[in-house]
Amino acid sequence: MGAIYAVVGLGFTIIYTVTGVINFAQGEFVMLGGMVSFSLITALGLPLPLAFVLTVVLVTLVGVALNLLTIRPARQASNISLIIITIGAALFIRAIAGLGWGKNAQPVPPFTGSETIGFLGAYVRIQSLWVIGITVLLVLLVYLLLNRTLVGKSLKAAAINSRAASLVGIDARTMSLVSFALAASTGAIAGMVIAPISFASYDMGVMLGLKGFVAAAMGGFTGIWGVLLGGMGLGLAESLAAGYVSSAYKDAIAMVFLFAVLLINSRNLAGEEKR
Amino acid sequence: MILKVDHVSVAYGKLRAVWDVSLSVDSGEIVTLIGANGAGKTSLLNSISGLIPARKGAVYLGEQNIVGQKAHRLAKLGVGYVTEGRGIFSSLSVLDNLSLGAYSRHNGWTTLLGDVSWFMRRKDIRDRVDYVYGLFPRLAQRQRQKAGSLSGGEQQMLAIGRCLMASPKVMLLDEPSLGLAPNVVMEIFGLLKRLRAEGMAILLVEQDAAASLRIADRGYVIEMGRIVFEGTASYLINQDKVKQAYLGQVWRGDHQTPAQEEAES
Structure with a gap:
């Protein structure tokens, strides 16, 4: 689970560093990833790899549309207003999903087999291995994109100094769009790999989004490695709490972490210090 | 004019x-x-x-x-503009700052997704980097360093060099x-005279x-x-x-x- 929180948090971090906005619709990207892949695989009977690619494309388009329809027209607004807009967008997407797919949780077949395998005395679902493998691959890809390609460097440049970036020809609006597309596609992948474990439902984005936010906040919204540590730390703490205390307190752990992070770091998250 | x-x-x-x-x-x-x-x-x-x-x-x-x-x-x-306070990308390297200076010369999404070093291998851009290094040899020595670690004078040189990467009019x-x-x-004003002689x-x-x-x-x-x-x-x-x-x-x-x-x- 920690790996999923990290990937969801990655989406928060990407958009926050580039635009200064915390996108509370990130969890809905994850939900859409799960629900769309459920529809494509179960209802349309598409083969998994094709469904995977199509889901990423569709959810990325949703991210692009979200940016064009809500963030871009309101560019003059303060970051707080933009954050509230993303909350509204999240409610909207969730409501539409609830209407379209119904409110029941849907089972999604795992990528390969539903059996568990023994590993160092523990039993692990094969899907969990997929989660970890795909997470590692995804983080690696995002890392390469941000650090090796021109678009990644220009995203960073826009985050460091958007004025100077515009003076070398980097359009802040394009960068905002790219960050939303990137966050949506990583969110979609997270939703797809987790759906076989958690079931896909219209409101799965709420908890996953919140925990991804906690992971990103624990990482300080600074970079890939911070959010990776934050996500893994949160996942580990949850598992330990579930194992040693009671699984009823699993979600409470995330709330405690959230509370702590907000107490310590509230000022930086308000977006007031954006250059 | x-x-x-x-x-x-x-x-x-x-x-x-x-x-x-x-x-x-x-x-x-x-x-x-x-x-x-x-x-x-x-x-x-x-x-x-x-x-x-x-x-x-x-x-x-x-x-x-x-x-x-x-x-x-x-x-x-x-239009090239070197702002007051320089506005360099401090956590990126000197070379990255220069390559982003040529950002406006990329064409299309293929370049954007491409490797930065690949973008830099384009002959006109590489020549431009060499031209900037010719103007400011100190930048060449520090091309892998983070721009934020440069001295104030070097940062100003980098800001001017980055601006020149786009070949402004x-x-x-x-x-x-x-x-x-x-x-x-004196060094920077001397450079401005040189740029004037080149027709800037x-x-x-x-x-x-x-x-x-x-x-x-x-x-x-x-x-x-x-x-x-x-x-x-x-x-x-x-x-x-x-x-x-x-x-x-x-x-x-x-x-x-x-x-x-x-x-x-």
């Missing part, structure tokens, strides 16, 4: 910063804009470069009226001497009027957002009012410029 500013006014809400200013810069010419703090120099540069919109008037780049266009578009069209420079040691200022059009904003009038061909004096004097540099230097207001140190017979005093203290 490469750059022609035609009756431009700039305002922040109801507060007018620039009133009906006209000026021009031709290629192979350094034109300086001098004036006190808050006279409207930076506001004028910001509006020429598209960072803030002009309230009235027109700006011509060559034949084209560019007023109202956004900064990132103007960067492509050939006109360069706007805002206080390039600010906070730099005199020998570094340069609009130089300086508080250190004496220093900038020494290297400029022509100048404008701006007060309270309006141009109050204009003429060749030698004409302006000999105007009593200019001497009194902006070249006080010459008037006192004291040959130190404010920048030098600042550097020594």
Whole structure:
């Protein structure tokens, strides 16, 4: 689970560093990833790899549309207003999903087999291995994109100094769009790999989004490695709490972490210090 | 004329910063804009470069009226702007800063997704990097370092070098001497002369009027957002009012410029 929180948090971090906005619709990207892949695989009977690619494309388009329809027209607004807009967008997407797919949780077949395998005395679902493998691959890809390609460097440049970036020809609006597309596609992948474990439902984005936010906040919204540590730390703490205390307190752990992070770091998250 | 500013006014809400200013810069010419703090120099540069919109008037780049266009578009069209405070990308390397300077020369999504080093291998861009390293050999030695770790002078050189990467038609420079040691200022002003000899059009904003009038061909004096004097540099230097207001140190017979005093203290 920690790996999923990290990937969801990655989406928060990407958009926050580039635009200064915390996108509370990130969890809905994850939900859409799960629900769309459920529809494509179960209802349309598409083969998994094709469904995977199509889901990423569709959810990325949703991210692009979200940016064009809500963030871009309101560019003059303060970051707080933009954050509230993303909350509204999240409610909207969730409501539409609830209407379209119904409110029941849907089972999604795992990528390969539903059996568990023994590993160092523990039993692990094969899907969990997929989660970890795909997470590692995804983080690696995002890392390469941000650090090796021109678009990644220009995203960073826009985050460091958007004025100077515009003076070398980097359009802040394009960068905002790219960050939303990137966050949506990583969110979609997270939703797809987790759906076989958690079931896909219209409101799965709420908890996953919140925990991804906690992971990103624990990482300080600074970079890939911070959010990776934050996500893994949160996942580990949850598992330990579930194992040693009671699984009823699993979600409470995330709330405690959230509370702590907000107490310590509230000022930086308000977006007031954006250059 | 490469750059022609035609009756431009700039305002922040109801507060007018620039009133009906006209000026021009031709290629192979350094034109300086001098004036006190808050006279409207930076506001004028910001509006020429598209960072803030002009309230009235027109700006011509060559034949084209560019007023109202956004900064990132103007960067492509050939307006280079080195802002006060330099605005380098401090956590990126020197080489990355330079490669982003050529950002406006990428074409299409394939380049964007491509490797930065691959982008840099494009011959015209690589040649441009070598050209900038030729102007500032110190940047070449530090090309892998983070830009934020450079000294103030080197950061200014990087800011100018990054601006040159786009091969601009006109360069706007805002206080390039600010906070730099005199020998570094000499080096940068020497470079501006070299760029002028290569045919660059340069609009130089300086508080250190004496220093900038020494290297400029022509100048404008701006007060309270309006141009109050204009003429060749030698004409302006000999105007009593200019001497009194902006070249006080010459008037006192004291040959130190404010920048030098600042550097020594």
